[in-house]
Amino acid sequence: xxxxxxxxxxxxxxxxxxxLLNGLAPELMRTxxxxxxxxxxxxxxxxxxxxxxxxxxxxxxxxxxxxxLAATVRERAARGRRPAE
Amino acid sequence: MNITLVxxxxxxxxxxxxTGWAARRTRTTVQFWAAGRGIKGWQNGLAIAGDYMSAASFxxxxxxxxxxxxxxxxxxxxxxxxxxxxxxxxxEPMRNTGKYTLADVLSxxxxxxxxxxxxxxxxxxxxxxYMMAQMIGAGSLIKILIPSLDTTLKPWFNWTILGTKLDxxxxxxxxxxxxxxxxxxxxxxxxxxxxxxxMLMGGAILLSFLVLLHFGFNLGxxxxxxxxxxxxxxxxxxxxxxxxxxxxKTQVWGVDKALxxxxxxxxxxxxxxxxxxxxxMRFFTVPDAKAARQSVAWAMGLIxxxxxxxxxLGFGAATLVGKSNICATVAPKCTPNSNLAAPRLAxxxxxxxxxxxxxxxxxxxxxxxxxxxxxxxxxxxxxxxSGAFSHDFYVNVIRTHLLHGHVSEREQVLVAxxxxxxxxxxxxxxxxxxxxxxxxxxxxxxxxxxxxxAANLPAILFTLFWKRFNTWGAVASLVGGSLVTIWLxxxxxxxxxxxxxxxxxxxxxxxPVSTRGExxxxxxxxxxxxxxxxxxxxxxxxACLLAAAMMLRAWRRRRxxxxxxxxxxxxxxxxxxxxxxxxxxxxxLVVGPTFIVALLVIMYTARYERRVTQR
Numbered sequence: 001x002x003x004x005x006x007x008x009x010x011x012x013x014x015x016x017x018x019x020l021l022n023g024l025a026p027e028l029m030r031t032x033x034x035x036x037x038x039x040x041x042x043x044x045x046x047x048x049x050x051x052x053x054x055x056x057x058x059x060x061x062x063x064x065x066x067x068x069l070a071a072t073v074r075e076r077a078a079r080g081r082r083p084a085e
Numbered sequence: 086m087n088i089t090l091v092x093x094x095x096x097x098x099x100x101x102x103x104t105g106w107a108a109r110r111t112r113t114t115v116q117f118w119a120a121g122r123g124i125k126g127w128q129n130g131l132a133i134a135g136d137y138m139s140a141a142s143f144x145x146x147x148x149x150x151x152x153x154x155x156x157x158x159x160x161x162x163x164x165x166x167x168x169x170x171x172x173x174x175x176x177e178p179m180r181n182t183g184k185y186t187l188a189d190v191l192s193x194x195x196x197x198x199x200x201x202x203x204x205x206x207x208x209x210x211x212x213x214x215y216m217m218a219q220m221i222g223a224g225s226l227i228k229i230l231i232p233s234l235d236t237t238l239k240p241w242f243n244w245t246i247l248g249t250k251l252d253x254x255x256x257x258x259x260x261x262x263x264x265x266x267x268x269x270x271x272x273x274x275x276x277x278x279x280x281x282x283x284m285l286m287g288g289a290i291l292l293s294f295l296v297l298l299h300f301g302f303n304l305g306x307x308x309x310x311x312x313x314x315x316x317x318x319x320x321x322x323x324x325x326x327x328x329x330x331x332x333x334k335t336q337v338w339g340v341d342k343a344l345x346x347x348x349x350x351x352x353x354x355x356x357x358x359x360x361x362x363x364x365x366m367r368f369f370t371v372p373d374a375k376a377a378r379q380s381v382a383w384a385m386g387l388i389x390x391x392x393x394x395x396x397x398l399g400f401g402a403a404t405l406v407g408k409s410n411i412c413a414t415v416a417p418k419c420t421p422n423s424n425l426a427a428p429r430l431a432x433x434x435x436x437x438x439x440x441x442x443x444x445x446x447x448x449x450x451x452x453x454x455x456x457x458x459x460x461x462x463x464x465x466x467x468x469x470x471s472g473a474f475s476h477d478f479y480v481n482v483i484r485t486h487l488l489h490g491h492v493s494e495r496e497q498v499l500v501a502x503x504x505x506x507x508x509x510x511x512x513x514x515x516x517x518x519x520x521x522x523x524x525x526x527x528x529x530x531x532x533x534x535x536x537x538x539a540a541n542l543p544a545i546l547f548t549l550f551w552k553r554f555n556t557w558g559a560v561a562s563l564v565g566g567s568l569v570t571i572w573l574x575x576x577x578x579x580x581x582x583x584x585x586x587x588x589x590x591x592x593x594x595x596x597p598v599s600t601r602g603e604x605x606x607x608x609x610x611x612x613x614x615x616x617x618x619x620x621x622x623x624x625x626x627x628a629c630l631l632a633a634a635m636m637l638r639a640w641r642r643r644r645x646x647x648x649x650x651x652x653x654x655x656x657x658x659x660x661x662x663x664x665x666x667x668x669x670x671x672x673x674l675v676v677g678p679t680f681i682v683a684l685l686v687i688m689y690t691a692r693y694e695r696r697v698t699q700r
Binding site: 004007008011012015016018019020022023024026029030034035036037038040041044045047048051052054055056058059062063067070 | 162166172173177304305308311321322324326327330332343347355374381385392
């Protein structure tokens with residue numbers, strides 16, 4: 001949860017910033033950056049990369065940390081049950 | 086024999102071979118519903134992508150971008166970001182707690198009968214509306230892309246059932262989907278989805294490559310060309326936001342309407358995806374949580390790159406083909422059809438790179454891809470809907486919990502196959518009934534996402550992350566969310582009713598908020614309540630009074646307070662509804678919430694009563 005909650009809040013805010021800015025500051029978003037590529041397009045494109053990076057972070061963390069925690073819990077549960085058998 | 090038909094037959098042939106192979110691996114329930122939990126992470130990732138990237142998103146988004154430029158791209162963004170919700174919150178817990186369906190997860194720690202019934206209801210509501218959208222879309226697409234198929238099939242499917250003439254293309258899609266699901270279950274569905282995902286990615290990569298090749302891999306030049314395309318109404322160029330969502334034009338309750346539309350689209354996509362039953366079901370096919378995680382990673386990679394490519398397709402069609410040339414029928418009269426942006430682009434690119442035959446071939450290839458896409462998606466949906474019906478409702482609620490019987494493996498699989506057939510037949514009939522209009526398809530698909538986000542997602546999230554969440558909370562979420570959504574859509578703009586004010590035709594459309602201001606004073610308006618509304622209102626009042634009477638009886642017998650409170654509440658609710666309607670609020674706006682709130686109050690009271698008597 002220490003990673004998931006902030007990450008969820010972050011991506012929700014980051015995603016909804018796009019339609020909000022498009023609606024509230026259309027002139028700003030229509031500003032061209034390079035050639036005819038404008039801020040709105042770059043921001044939208046960045047969403048894809050942000051999503052991928054967040055997913056990558058999560059999976060890296062989950063593969064190392066969460067699975068180890070889950071294994072510990074499982075082991076403990078198994079050890080706890082043995083005397084009763 | 087033309088080339089479209091040949092490619093199409095190849096697609097059908099491949100999928101049928103897969104089904105035949107899968108049928109031998111589908112005997113037990115775990116094989117039928119979850120492919121024996123033997124699907125690998127990357128395979129499941131491909132299948133999720135195949136399940137998710139529907140014809141609506143392939144042809145639809147390319148078309149939206151080709152017609153509206155940047156604003157169409159907003160769909161693409163939401164469709165990918167939605168997977169973060171799935172990855173962070175849904176995928177692994179689902180795999181760990183569930184067996185075959187959404188209801189398995191919800192009933193894990195709750196009273197099974199009400200929760201399973203409610204989950205089955207919302208699953209069927211989502212799958213049915215999504216499936217109808219896909220089938221309707223399939224019907225109109227096949228008619229345009231592979232007209233020879235439609236005419237070939239016509240004499241075979243020339244039946245009229247219950248006053249509705251069957252549509253040959255829709256029937257064909259339905260029959261194929263039934264074969265996959267009934268014979269091959271989850272194994273066949275998964276592999277059909279994998280094949281389709283590969284074909285779709287291949288098609289998108291090929292077209293994007295050709296578009297870029299046309300511009301000499303000069304992205305600056307490409308964007309200059311896009312910026313050269315101007316929208317005739319707003320005067321904006323196609324790289325700028327504001328063509329589809331005309332910001333700053335109309336206000337609803339002091340907020341920009343276009344902004345509201347855009348944000349609510351985002352909410353439906355981001356929250357809805359994580360509640361789509363056919364996507365959730367995919368996580369039960371993998372062996373463990375780690376594989377579930379991996380499969381989302383694969384799916385996100387594929388879906389993301391696919392949706393980035395939709396911009397090349399859409400913008401490519403806008404610049405190379407042009408909005409005025411994207412039509413169903415080529416000269417003399419052009420009726421614009423945005424779904425054809427990708428096929429027409431393929432035709433253009435083929436012609437310019439490989440000569441005339443190339444255009445025909447690429448068009449045929451894209452048509453075949455679109456067809457495979459539709460087949461894969463509807464197969465997944467059929468499986469989800471029949472799962473809800475047979476596994477949740479029949480096997481668990483009726484046989485196990487109500488009749489206290491043991492259900493054998495054979496019976497479970499048999500019932501699953503029968504319900505899959507019923508679901509297939511029903512959807513063929515319904516899709517033909519609603520009719521093949523593109524407008525209807527988009528609308529019904531929207532309903533699916535909204536029900537998924539309003540009914541399924543809260544129930545799942547609270548079950549997984551909230552300790553004190555209970556049975557009736559889950560039921561309220563599932564039933565309340567579905568009913569409120571269906572009601573809101575039924576009264577909303579775009580649905581059939583050719584009334585002024587809500588008419589889909591733009592020339593008839595008037596802003597409902599502004600006309601309300603011009604109404605006469607409330608009192609004389611009483612006489613404007615139509616007779617039909619009056620009858621409906623009386624029926625609602627009678628129902629509420631009956632419910633109140635029942636509650637009062639319970640109160641007199643037991644002397645506990647809740648039924649009395651409920652009775653008073655329902656009477657007040659009925660009174661408020663009556664007053665509102667007489668004051669001129671449209672009847673259909675009032676009846677839905679009144680009914681739903683009354684139902685929830687009575688359900689809550691009944692549950693409280695049961696607990697008291699059990700004590």
